Amino acid sequence: MHWYESAVWNPNVITFIVMLGIGCKHFVNAPPSAPVTASNDITFATTAASSVISWCTMTPDAGVYHSKNASSLRIFLYTYIGLFKASITVHFLGVIFAASAPNVPTWEAGFDNGNNIGGIINAILSPLSGFGKFLTALLALSIPSPCAPTMYIFGSSFMTIGSFFAKVPRYVYVIISEAILIPVAIVGATQFYATFVDVLSLIGYWSSAFAVIVLVEHFVFRKNDFSYKMEDWNQPRRLPVGLVAFLAFFCAFGIIIPSMSQVWYTGPIGIPVGCAVALVVYLVLRSIENSWTGR
Template sequence: MHWYESAVWIPNVITFIVMLGIGGKHFVNAPPSAPVTASNVITFATTAASSVISWCTMTPDAGVYHSKKASSLRIFLYTYIGLFIASITVHFLGVIFAASAPNVPTWEAGFDNGNNIGGLINAILSPLGGFGKFLTALLALSIPSACAPTMYIFGSSFMTIGSFFAKVPRYVYVIISEAILIPVAIVGATQFYATFVDVLSLIGYWSSAFAVIVLVEHFVFRKNDFSSYKMEDWNQPRRLPVGLAAVLAFFCAFGIIIPSMSQVWYTGPIAKAGTGDIGIPAGCAVAFVVCLVLRSIEKSWTGR
């Protein structure tokens, strides 16, 4: 899977370059379709952040490639720059093509009022004929590059919960995750963009709280000292933290995330007050405070 992930981006980059070459002449400095408000900016920032934060649960697996001699700063910069460049480039491409679509009839028809990203890409590449369809197909086939790591982590995460789950072959979890994924894909196929944003935001809510809890453990309670992690204890539950503080902090975070979220299917009272979707920053703040307090108590009682 790591080999696949390291190579699958190449067809995408080629396709994006071709799209820029063909569609560049149609780019315009489009005015906003509606007044820009602070609420809109915050909600958009939350969605954009969700697409990057969601990778945090997968980074530990990539850690097997890190040299023990590499500094923390170096690993941080490599990871941050890699995510930043990849994300900002695609975000800019999406913005400029979507903003220019209303001025090109074929693009607008393919885009279908902003609900069909695949149709927009196909319309942009249509002047190339069969080669354009081939590039569109390649781009579509790269979508598993986002799904496969999630399915992989779904299995490995269950296996870390308890010894019972570890006895189940990993491919069983992959099959279960696929059984969940296929119905969601079928339902969301007709409204891909709206479904994608809704699901992505949900992932961002919980993964941001998860990330804060991990960072609190590492920087506050382990003093940024990697030697405090005893590798030989990885499968010895009695030597590991109980985890109750982390679980409670996670659920407490959702106590503020839910009233602070702003989605098509639900808008909380705090978001309705005009703040926009502040679910991620609010959830992070609560997770930080609660984890700090409860983990201190947990550690004083259990000594681990």
């Protein structure tokens, strides 16, 4: 899977360059359809952040390929720049083509009001006839690339819960995750944009709280010390109890729910408030737990 992930982006880059070459003559500086408010800015920023923050639960798996003698700063910069470049590039491409679509009838028809990403890509590449369809197919075949790590970590996460789960072959978890993913994808495909924003925001809510808890544990309680005792991973008596992490996580969601802005509920800002609550609750309760248990 790691080899696949390291190679699958190449056809996408080629396709994006071709799309820019073909579509650049249609690009316009489209004015906003409505005045941009602070709420719009925060919503866009948190949604964009969610697409990157969600990788925080998966990136440690790639750490097995890092040399233990490698510079921490180097690993951080490689990871940060890699995520930053990929995220910013694709976001900008999406903004450019989506903003220009209303001025190109074929693009607008293919885009279907934001519900058909494949449709607008196919419309942009349509002047290339068969080669354009080939590039569209390549992009479609690259879709599993962001899903594969999720399925992989889905199994790994269950296997670390307890010895019983570790005895189950990893491919079983992959099949289970696929069984969950397919019906969700079928339903979401009919309303792609709304589903994408809602799911991505929901992922951002929980993964941002998770990230804060992990960062506080590492920098505050482990003093930024990377010398973790790997042999203790399946020795519960040598590890933190974990109850504090659960409490901090659910307390964060307790404030996120009245603060989020989604189709099913409207409130102010969820992710920043949830992160703040997770930080404070975990910092206080973990200090108490550490003083009682010494671990």
